[in-house]
Amino acid sequence: MYTAQLRCFLTAADTLNFARAAEQLHITQPAVTQQIKALEKELGVRLFHRSTHSVRLTEEGLLFVADAIQMVAVEDRAKRRFAGHSAETFETLAVGCIHAQALPLLTAPLARMRPAHPALRPVLHIVPFQHIYRLLDEGSLDAVAAFEDPAGAAFHYQELLRAPMVCVCPEGHPLAAHAAVTPEDLQTVPLVLPTPAQVPPAVRQQQEALLGERPPTGLYICDTMDAVPVLVAAGYGVSILPSLLAAPPGVAQRPLEGGAPVSFGLYYKSLKDRPLLRDFLAFAGEGSGADVKER
Numbered sequence: 001m002y003t004a005q006l007r008c009f010l011t012a013a014d015t016l017n018f019a020r021a022a023e024q025l026h027i028t029q030p031a032v033t034q035q036i037k038a039l040e041k042e043l044g045v046r047l048f049h050r051s052t053h054s055v056r057l058t059e060e061g062l063l064f065v066a067d068a069i070q071m072v073a074v075e076d077r078a079k080r081r082f083a084g085h086s087a088e089t090f091e092t093l094a095v096g097c098i099h100a101q102a103l104p105l106l107t108a109p110l111a112r113m114r115p116a117h118p119a120l121r122p123v124l125h126i127v128p129f130q131h132i133y134r135l136l137d138e139g140s141l142d143a144v145a146a147f148e149d150p151a152g153a154a155f156h157y158q159e160l161l162r163a164p165m166v167c168v169c170p171e172g173h174p175l176a177a178h179a180a181v182t183p184e185d186l187q188t189v190p191l192v193l194p195t196p197a198q199v200p201p202a203v204r205q206q207q208e209a210l211l212g213e214r215p216p217t218g219l220y221i222c223d224t225m226d227a228v229p230v231l232v233a234a235g236y237g238v239s240i241l242p243s244l245l246a247a248p249p250g251v252a253q254r255p256l257e258g259g260a261p262v263s264f265g266l267y268y269k270s271l272k273d274r275p276l277l278r279d280f281l282a283f284a285g286e287g288s289g290a291d292v293k294e295r
Contacts, residue, residue, distance in 0.1 A: 096127035109283035148263035163242035165259030190237030
């Protein structure tokens with residue numbers, strides 16, 4: 001059904017006179033009749049009792065008045081919401097992030113963007129690790145926050161921080177009492193690790209170094225890095241992760257002796273004709289000392 005039909009119905013229901021309804025709607029009386037007949041056909045009921053001398057609502061018509069008012073009100077509200085706005089009113093910045101725990105790193109640069117770009121509408125996505133470069137190349141995303149990876153060499157990369165590798169264990173676990181944890185400390189405890197396809201080489205190499213000849217009973221594999229701290233907090237084992245991914249409730253993290261920090265930053269395709277992206281990268285780099293160069 002169309003709102004034109006609903007407006008005809010409501011006007012006729014208010015006036016109980018098709019000629020007067022046509023006058024108020026600035027259309028012909030046959031047009032009013034046609035719209036109401038089409039509405040009755042779609043609903044499968046008669047809405048009016050009509051004779052040569054009078055028009056009155058049927059019981060179904062009386063019931064339908066409230067529904068028609070609500071449907072017309074929805075359309076009117078939508079029109080008011082977007083009155084005077086066009087697609088050019090908003091500035092959209094689509095930023096992906098491979099881990100939900102890393103999203104807070106975007107808070108400060110997005111906050112700094114607001115005064116400079118009052119019409120900014122940030123759109124944030126959690127993006128599987130294996131899809132980030134395709135989405136950047138297609139233009140579906142303007143930037144992606146991720147760990148540095150040789151597979152992204154075709155794109156530009158701005159480092160935000162270097163995250164130390166830490167041991168994550170349940171609060172109350174014996175390793176939580178250590179000031180720091182060594183690889184030797186981890187030889188006899190169950191490990192919780194993400195599937196290799198989900199992690200960048202710099203993280204994967206350090207995790208695989210702990211495996212040795214560990215039996216399957218001492219190893220839990222998760223589909224994503226985000227799931228690892230959940231199983232750790234539940235007591236299934238311990239893990240090593242970059243520090244920015246290792247702080248959910250119920251989990252302690254301790255420095256990993258000999259662990260190599262891993263780079264985390266923003267990937268993007270180009271800054272050409274992208275002033276909004278340039279500003280975002282500049283604000284993101286303020287705390288890291290990164291320099292956004294012309295590309």
